[in-house]
Amino acid sequence: MAHHRGTQGREPGERACDEALVRALYAEHAAPLLRYALRLTSGDRQRAEDIVQETLLRAWLHPEAIAERPARPWLFAVARNLVIDAVRARHARPREVGEDRLGEDWAGSVPDPADDAFDQTLDALQLAEALDALSDEHRAVIVETYYRGASVAEAAKALGVPAGTVKSRTYYALRALRSAFAERGLTR
Numbered sequence: 773m774a775h776h777r778g779t780q781g782r783e784p785g786e787r788a789c790d791e792a793l794v795r796a797l798y799a800e801h802a803a804p805l806l807r808y809a810l811r812l813t814s815g816d817r818q819r820a821e822d823i824v825q826e827t828l829l830r831a832w833l834h835p836e837a838i839a840e841r842p843a844r845p846w847l848f849a850v851a852r853n854l855v856i857d858a859v860r861a862r863h864a865r866p867r868e869v870g871e872d873r874l875g876e877d878w879a880g881s882v883p884d885p886a887d888d889a890f891d892q893t894l895d896a897l898q899l900a901e902a903l904d905a906l907s908d909e910h911r912a913v914i915v916e917t918y919y920r921g922a923s924v925a926e927a928a929k930a931l932g933v934p935a936g937t938v939k940s941r942t943y944y945a946l947r948a949l950r951s952a953f954a955e956r957g958l959t960r
Contacts, residue, residue, distance in 0.1 A: 793835050794828055802824060804844070805847055805848065809855070811921075827851045827854065831846075831850075905948070906945060906949065909941055913945050914945050
């Protein structure tokens with residue numbers, strides 16, 4: 773387990789500075805981070821809020837990680853990694869065996885980690901191929917809103933278009949993406 777410096781050993785002024793940093797991070801990034809975590813957790817608000825809290829805790833424990841770089845990409849990466857770690861932990865635990873199956877060969881119930889990595893790689897390749905089928909405008913709005921976690925207003929600013937255009941492009945881009953998945957036989 774990694775050793776965390778925590779608040780022990782810090783001077784009172786340094787702790788106050790770190791706490792101010794976390795307050796500022798929360799004020800600026802909590803809402804977009806929560807939206808991103810909600811997407812990552814399929815809308816599970818409690819898990820998403822836990823992810824945001826743990827992400828901000830890590831920022832507080834490691835203020836040096838965001839001292840000289842933009843905070844949002846680091847925060848989003850931490851949140852994503854927390855979700856991935858939780859999914860991996862759930863998959864690493866063998867399924868429980870009921871009393872009626874005691875004594876059976878249950879080794880088949882343990883997921884093979886190699887299959888998981890293969891499936892993730894295949895999913896990523898199929899997604900990239902489907903994204904390539906989209907128009908440049910649709911691909912750009914999907915990248916801004918889903919992969920970078922930008923709000924409609926942030927995406928509008930980054931793309932140089934009105935917020936209404938972002939909304940309509942997102943709607944039609946998702947329809948086109950569903951169609952591209954269907955053409956490839958991907959219906960998960």
